[in-house]
Amino acid sequence: MSTTDTKSDDKYIVPALQRGLELLGQFDRATPELSGADLARKLDLPRASVFRILHTLERAGFVERVGDSTSYKLSIGVLRLGFEYLASMELTEHGRPVIEALRD
Numbered sequence: 848m849s850t851t852d853t854k855s856d857d858k859y860i861v862p863a864l865q866r867g868l869e870l871l872g873q874f875d876r877a878t879p880e881l882s883g884a885d886l887a888r889k890l891d892l893p894r895a896s897v898f899r900i901l902h903t904l905e906r907a908g909f910v911e912r913v914g915d916s917t918s919y920k921l922s923i924g925v926l927r928l929g930f931e932y933l934a935s936m937e938l939t940e941h942g943r944p945v946i947e948a949l950r951d
Contacts, residue, residue, distance in 0.1 A: 863900070866890065866892065866896070866900060867900050867903065867904060869890060870886055870890060870897070870900050870901070870904070871904070871909060871910070871921070871925065873886055873889050873890070874910075874920065874921050879920055879921070880913050880918040880919065880920045881918060881919060881920075882916075882917045882918045882919070883897045883898050883901055883917060883919070884917070886901070886919075901919055905919070905922075907924060908922055908923060908924035908927075909921070909922055909924040909925055910922050
C-alpha cells in the first residue's frame with residue numbers, strides 16, 4: 848500500500864477511508880484515467896477491494912466510468928469539494944498584504 852505520514856498503529860485511522868482517499872490520489876494530469884486493475888497494482892490491494900472502493904466512490908459522485916471501458920476518471924464530486932474549500936477561504940485577508948505592497 849502507498850506510504851502515508853500516519854502511523855500504522857493509529858487507532859483513529861479508518862482504513863477503508865484511507866484506502867479510498869489514496870485511490871483518489873492516484874489520478875493526476877499524467878494519468879487522468881485508470882482501470883481497477885491499474886489501481887490494484889499501484890495500491891497493492893486486491894482487485895475485489897479496489898472494485899468495492901470504486902463502486903462506493905462512483906455512487907458518491909467522486910469517480911465515473913470512461914464510456915464503456917473498464918477505466919475510471921475523477922468526477923464532479925471532487926471539483927465540488929475543491930470549490931467548497933476555496934469558498935471557505937478568506938481570500939481577501941490572504942491577498943490584502945500583497946495588494947498593499949503593490950499599492951505602496
